[in-house]
Amino acid sequence: MKLLDIGEVSSRSGIAPSALRHYEAVGLIASASRHGLRRQFPPEVLLQLKLIAMAKSAGFSLADISRMFGRDGMPHVPREAFHAKAEELDLQVQELMALRDMLRHVAGCPAQSHIECPKFRQLIEAAGKGVRRHKTVPRLD
Secondary structure, eight states: OOOEEHHHHHHHHTOOHHHHHHHHHTTSSOOOEEETTEEEEOTTHHHHHHHHHHHHHTTOOHHHHHHHBOTTSOBOOOHHHHHHHHHHHHHHHHHHHHHHHHHHHHHHOOOSOGGGOHHHHHHHHHHHHHHHTOOOOOOOO
8 A cells, every 4th residue: 555645645635734734633534654754644545535625615613523533534424413414504505595686686676775675675584584593503422
């Protein structure tokens, strides 16, 4: 098995070496050995980094992500947390679509005052409902 130098992992993953060292310190990834002072990683670390990036993009914290990996470094899927996060993302998508519609309407609305425009008021009302019903996503503990 050919090990990858930290520089190569950084280059191939787009993740700074300092972040890789931090990920190792918090137990998200593990180096296999060192060549001098430089960490050497197994090729599987690139897949782990993609999974970490995906989970971060979905809004999981590094603490949540560390609980997704077993002691052997292999991921286990906390399905309930993933379902809850997907629901949260659905809400965000709906809110963003309402905001987009409002912005497009404001940009093209011929009304003298947007506050007097019935369509604008309807869009504001819809956007306001989304803000009030944010749910919290369960932690992975």
